[in-house]
Amino acid sequence: MSAHLVSAYLVACRYALLAMAKNRLAAVLLIAFIPMWITVAKTLTTPKTFPFRLRATGTWLRAGGDEITMISGSLNAVSLLVGFLMFSAARRTRAFDRRLTAAGYPRTALIGAKLTTLLVASVLVSTYATAWMLLFWSPLQPFLLGIAVLAVCLVYGAMGMCLALFLPGEVEGLVTIIMISIIDLAPQNPVASTTADKTLVELLPSYGSLQTSLAAGFTRNATLSPLLHSTAWLTAMTATALAAFALHTRTHQPPAPHHDG
Incomplete structure (x- = not known):
């Protein structure tokens, strides 16, 4: 990788991360919406124990309704936030x-910056949400729970990037x-279902x-196979977003002059 491309990538990353940090609505949702959603799910849902089958392994588990709802609500909150x-x-x-690509700025650097922004946003939001869950609850595998939350953040973040290339405004996207x-x-x-x-x-x-969150919360087995589904969704959404980005920023070269004779 050339020094010019690395420099272009670093500049693009800096501006992309600064732009993300200036999104006040997202900051408010991160600081207020995630804790509120987790608190409501944990405190207002019945703690009655429910039996359920974990599809990933086929085993039957028992867990409090408040804890199951908190997991589902947390995934819902982070997916909305990172997606938006x-x-x-x-x-x-x-x-x-x-305009940048038309002026000759490397598309590879812009794509790298977008992927870096997706990763940074997903790690930040998933860490914050997992920390809030741990305030109310002690899952058997907290690290695996964090990985599961990170996975849904990445999937919905890539989905948001994809939708941005097809929908006209923020209201439609949200x-x-x-x-x-x-x-x-x-x-x-x-x-609930x-x-x-x-x-x-x-x-x-x-x-x-x-599935991975439920396994992390209520079993001691490192159930990683469901994350293959997340990987497939992430790959599909990211590939679609990057292909659409490449098509959208494609520069059309003027036709070569034709000389008679």
Whole structure:
């Protein structure tokens, strides 16, 4: 990798991270929405113990309804936040990215900066949300729980980047992400839904994270296989977003002059 490309990547990263840090709505949601959602889910949901089958392993577990709901609610909160944050960041820089690439700025550096921003945002939000859960609850595998939350952040962050290239405004993006998250997580909650044990839930974006979170909370087995579903979703969303970005920033070279004779 050339020094010029590294320098361009570092500059793009700095501006992308600064732009993300200036998103006041996302900051408010991070500071207030995640703790509020986790607190409400833990304190207002029944602590009655429910039996449920962990689809990833086929084993039956028992857990408090408040703890299961807190896990589901946390995944819902972080998916909304990171999805909207990456959607907003990608939409706001869309025109500027096109001008930069038209002026000769390396697209590879811009793509690298976007992926770095996705990783930084996901690590920050997942760490914060996991820390809040640990204030209320002692899962059997806290590190695995954090990995599961990070996975859903990455999936929805990549989804936000993808949607930003197709939807016109932040309202449309936010509503779309909210609806996807509801359709995704509501049928998977073993307390609130009778469809949590259906085969089709395996196709949903947060399936891997929820199954891994439940395993981390209530078993001592390092159940990592569900994260393959998260990896597949992350790969598909990221590839689509980057392909659309490359197409959107493609520069058209003027045709070569034609000389007669």
